[in-house]
Amino acid sequence: MKNNTVLITGACINTGVAIVEKFASEGYNVVFTGRDADKVNVATESYRKKFPNITILGFAINSLIDDKTPDEQAIDNLFSTLDEKGIFVNCLVLNAADQGLNMKIFENPLTDFMRVVNVNVVWNYALIERATLRMKNMGGGSIVFINSNTAYRAIPDRIAYETSKGAQLGMMRGLALDLGKYNIRVNAVLPGMIKTERWDKNPDFYKDVPSRFTPLGDVAVGEDIADAVWYFVAHARNTTGAELVVDGGNTIQLYPIIPKD
Numbered sequence: 001m002k003n004n005t006v007l008i009t010g011a012c013i014n015t016g017v018a019i020v021e022k023f024a025s026e027g028y029n030v031v032f033t034g035r036d037a038d039k040v041n042v043a044t045e046s047y048r049k050k051f052p053n054i055t056i057l058g059f060a061i062n063s064l065i066d067d068k069t070p071d072e073q074a075i076d077n078l079f080s081t082l083d084e085k086g087i088f089v090n091c092l093v094l095n096a097a098d099q100g101l102n103m104k105i106f107e108n109p110l111t112d113f114m115r116v117v118n119v120n121v122v123w124n125y126a127l128i129e130r131a132t133l134r135m136k137n138m139g140g141g142s143i144v145f146i147n148s149n150t151a152y153r154a155i156p157d158r159i160a161y162e163t164s165k166g167a168q169l170g171m172m173r174g175l176a177l178d179l180g181k182y183n184i185r186v187n188a189v190l191p192g193m194i195k196t197e198r199w200d201k202n203p204d205f206y207k208d209v210p211s212r213f214t215p216l217g218d219v220a221v222g223e224d225i226a227d228a229v230w231y232f233v234a235h236a237r238n239t240t241g242a243e244l245v246v247d248g249g250n251t252i253q254l255y256p257i258i259p260k261d
Contacts, residue, residue: 003027003028003029004027004028004029004090004091005028005029005030005031005055005087005088005089005090005091006023006028006029006030006031006089006090006091006092006093006233007031007032007033007089007091007092007093007131008020008023008030008031008032008033008093008095009032009033009093009094009095009096009127010033010034010095010096010097011030011032011033011034011043011095011096012032012034012036012039012040012042012043012058013039013043013196013197014194014196014197014222015095015146015191015194015196015222015225015226016032016034016095016096017043017222018221018222018223018225018226019093019095019146019222019225019226019229020032020043020047021047021050021051021226022223022226022227022229022230023091023226023230023233024047024050024051024054024056025051026230026234027054028054028091029054029055029056029087030047030051030054030055030056030057031057031058031059031082031087031089032047032056032057032058032059033058033059033060033061033078033096034058034059034060034061035060035061035062035063035096036060037060040058040059040060041058043058044056044057044058057087059078059081061074061075061078062074063096063098063118063119063123064115064118064119064123067111067112067114067115067118068111068114068118069118070118070119070122070123070126071123072126075123075126075127075130076130078130079130079131079134083134088134088138089131089134089135089141090135090138090140090141090142091141091142091143091144091233092127092128092131092132092141092142092143092144093144093146093229094124094127094128094143094144094145094146095146096119097119097120097146097161097164098115098116098119098120098161098164099158099161100112100116100158100159100160100161100164101157101158101161102157103116103157103158103159103160103161104157105159112160113159113160113163115160116160116161116163116164117160117163117164117167119164120161120164120165120167120168121164121167121168121171124145124168124171125171128143128175131143132175132179132182132184135182135184136179136182136184139183140182140183140184140185141183141184141185142184142185142186142187142232142233143172143175143179143184143185143186143187144186144187144188144189144229144232144233145168145169145172145186145187145188145189146188146189146191146225146229147165147168147169147172147188147189147190147191147243148161148165148190148191148192149190149191149192149245149247149250149251150162150165151165151166151168151169151190152166152251153250153251168188169188169243172186172187172188172241172243173241176240176241177241180240185232185236185239185240186240186241187232187236187239187240187241187242187243187244188242188243188244189225189228189229189232189243189244189246190243190244190245190246190247190251191220191224191225191246191247192211192214192219192220192245192246192247192248192250192251193209193211193212193219193220193247193250194219194220194221194222194224194225195219195220195221195222196222199219210255210256210258211250211256213256213257213258213259214247214248214249214250214256215248215249215250215252215253216248216249217248218248219248220246220247220248224246225246228244228246231244232244
């Protein structure tokens with residue numbers, strides 16, 4: 001591939017789509033992943049139709065062999081394929097995540113907790129390890145985590161997810177320190193609530209959920225997150241180990257101010 005190339009994980013739906021479209025619109029070639037082969041094929045066709053002058057490659061890849069074991073071989077196969085094609089990924093956006101929904105401490109088995117942490121932390125580290133080895137040899141690059149404001153603010157029954165997002169930030173800072181000498185920048189975007197398919201399909205629930213009552217009076221859309229990622233990649237030349245919260249100001253308030261009418 002000529003020009004810059006970004007690898008975006010979890011990019012078949014929702015925020016991942018917005019990030020793909022942002023980078024493609026800015027002239028980046030795009031490699032993206034998804035768990036389901038059919039969805040990857042559909043997304044690839046859609047992206048290529050919308051951006052005919054951009055090279056788009058989609059890969060179906062599973063993060064885990066089982067709850068305890070990240071699939072390192074799948075990652076090696078991905079990068080081997082890119083190497084064979086002469087594709088150098090100089091930007092990695094880690095969007096894919098296990099949401100860890102309905103994680104109840106006295107009910108869920110330990111393997112559920114392990115699965116979420118393995119997907120959101122260990123698997124991401126394995127991807128970064130392969131990507132940054134190539135970035136180091138090519139003179140630099142950029143890593144951006146799609147993290148969450150739940151790294152700081154807990155919500156019910158999401159203990160594994162919150163743990164993983166806190167761990168991501170620790171990993172981000174450690175990587176930023178260790179990789180800075182190779183001109184590799186590592187940063188994180190922390191969204192709050194985002195208007196995704198779940199928002200559209202559950203209007204009654206989201207109409208009154210406290211997190212929607214932000215100081216700015218609105219909730220982020222995928223494009224807001226994509227813009228924050230683009231800032232780190234394209235404009236923040238001297239920024240690494242940083243966090244950018246995109247949640248309408250939700251994190252700054254002690255409690256949401258919910259209108260009475």
